[in-house]
Amino acid sequence: MQPNAHDSTKDTRRVDLLNKAGELLAMRPTASLADIATYAGISKATLHRYFANRDDLMLALGYRALELVARAFADAEIETGSVIDALTRVSETLVPLGDKLHLLWNESLYALHPDFAAAEQATQEPMLRLIKRGQANSELRDDLSAEWLMQLIDYALFAVWVSVYEGYAARRDAARMLLTTLLDGIASRS
Amino acid sequence: MQPNAHDSTKDTRRVDLLNKAGELLAMRPTASLADIATYAGISKATLHRYFANRDDLMLALGYRALELVARAFADAEIETGSVIDALTRVSETLVPLGDKLHLLWNESLYALHPDFAAAEQATQEPMLRLIKRGQANSELRDDLSAEWLMQLIDYALFAVWVSVYEGYAARRDAARMLLTTLLDGIASRS
DNA sequence: CTATATTGAGACAATTATATCTCATTTGCA
DNA sequence: TGCAAATGAGATATAATTGTCTCAATATAG
Numbered sequence: 445m446q447p448n449a450h451d452s453t454k455d456t457r458r459v460d461l462l463n464k465a466g467e468l469l470a471m472r473p474t475a476s477l478a479d480i481a482t483y484a485g486i487s488k489a490t491l492h493r494y495f496a497n498r499d500d501l502m503l504a505l506g507y508r509a510l511e512l513v514a515r516a517f518a519d520a521e522i523e524t525g526s527v528i529d530a531l532t533r534v535s536e537t538l539v540p541l542g543d544k545l546h547l548l549w550n551e552s553l554y555a556l557h558p559d560f561a562a563a564e565q566a567t568q569e570p571m572l573r574l575i576k577r578g579q580a581n582s583e584l585r586d587d588l589s590a591e592w593l594m595q596l597i598d599y600a601l602f603a604v605w606v607s608v609y610e611g612y613a614a615r616r617d618a619a620r621m622l623l624t625t626l627l628d629g630i631a632s633r634s
Numbered sequence: 635m636q637p638n639a640h641d642s643t644k645d646t647r648r649v650d651l652l653n654k655a656g657e658l659l660a661m662r663p664t665a666s667l668a669d670i671a672t673y674a675g676i677s678k679a680t681l682h683r684y685f686a687n688r689d690d691l692m693l694a695l696g697y698r699a700l701e702l703v704a705r706a707f708a709d710a711e712i713e714t715g716s717v718i719d720a721l722t723r724v725s726e727t728l729v730p731l732g733d734k735l736h737l738l739w740n741e742s743l744y745a746l747h748p749d750f751a752a753a754e755q756a757t758q759e760p761m762l763r764l765i766k767r768g769q770a771n772s773e774l775r776d777d778l779s780a781e782w783l784m785q786l787i788d789y790a791l792f793a794v795w796v797s798v799y800e801g802y803a804a805r806r807d808a809a810r811m812l813l814t815t816l817l818d819g820i821a822s823r824s
Numbered sequence: 825c826t827a828t829a830t831t832g833a834g835a836c837a838a839t840t841a842t843a844t845c846t847c848a849t850t851t852g853c854a
Numbered sequence: 855t856g857c858a859a860a861t862g863a864g865a866t867a868t869a870a871t872t873g874t875c876t877c878a879a880t881a882t883a884g
Contacts, residue, residue, distance in 0.1 A: 488842095488864090489861070489864090591797070598793065629818040667872070678872095
């Protein structure tokens with residue numbers, strides 16, 4: 445190992461554990477800590493050394509998910525240029541991350557930590573701005589509220605992840621499918 | 635009370651309890667049976683007399699939700715006529731029922747009862763047929779799988795219910811909002 | 825009005841998951 | 855190799871919830 449990986453070893457391990465926990469919780473949302481430890485290939489004791497308690501683990505999963513979303517927005521440079529292109533780039537990034545984000549839809553993390561709802565809203569703010577920009581420059585419909593459009597995009601993203609997860613949609617086709625349906629709707633153009 | 639309400643009194647009570655339980659579980663998905671009983675204004679003991687255990691209650695909620703969906707499909711007469719009109723009628727019916735359906739998205743009831751997944755799929759079958767009919771008669775896009783379109787409609791319905799529930803969308807405008815966005819998409823038509 | 829059924833309140837046991845702790849073993853690093 | 859840190863296995867304590875039960879109070883039907 446690298447000499448400087450010393451500090452980051454524990455962090456890496458933590459991330460690995462978050463990934464494993466997320467995987468199992470996607471399959472069985474009520475899995476116990478013992479289940480999670482076993483699934484991750486470690487003992488309960490060690491899991492507790494990384495996450496003091498269950499809430500700690502769930503919140504870590506939640507905040508990690510928010511960070512991934514925030515980074516996706518940042519990397520996609522959504523502040524300028526075509527809004528639809530930006531939405532495409534964001535989708536391409538987020539769809540494959542669904543297995544690390546699903547708890548944002550399934551778990552009510554604000555019940556564990558009062559600040560979480562605010563953090564989630566703050567994370568989504570760039571997306572809301574993007575949508576409003578799209579409405580202002582006529583790329584997106586402006587006869588509907590930006591909040592509703594964001595909500596729909598949000599759940600459509602979840603829907604496409606579920607479709608991939610359950611095997612009804614191809615992983616590599618998912619983002620395209622999502623975008624074309626979301627942008628142009630399900631009705632035929634006549 | 636009506637003389638003939640004799641038999642149905644318990645059933646009515648059961649339905650009332652399901653409604654109350656659904657309400658509370660929408661707010662706090664992890665509410666205990668004691669919480670539910672208190673919220674419904676009855677004692678734990680009485681709740682246990684109507685539902686033997688927690689799984690029993692959850693499954694009752696689940697199957698009741700499926701029945702409501704099935705009835706919505708039946709009442710909307712979706713087998714013939716315009717597919718888009720049929721989708722409109724179904725949406726008008728289902729959107730206000732969101733508070734009785736939400737656990738279909740949030741809870742993994744198939745874990746409690748192996749048959750539930752099959753029952754859910756059977757319930758959705760008329761909708762799948764409707765979509766396929768729409769694809770066949772060119773009302774709906776046929777360049778995407780019917781399964782994906784159904785999945786998206788499903789989660790879009792959930793999204794609009796959440797929007798209403800959280801106060802971001804008007805209850806009486808929700809179905810229209812859902813339909814126009816779903817059918818025509820979020821992009822501007824130029 | 826009276827008998828019967830239903831309910832409420834709460835005690836109680838059983839179950840389950842969580843969280844802490846100990847100690848032997850293993851691992852990684854100097 | 856040898857030492858320090860990390861881990862595994864499991865015992866144990868704690869907490870929360872579930873499910874059962876009793877009995878008095880209430881409601882309902884005849």
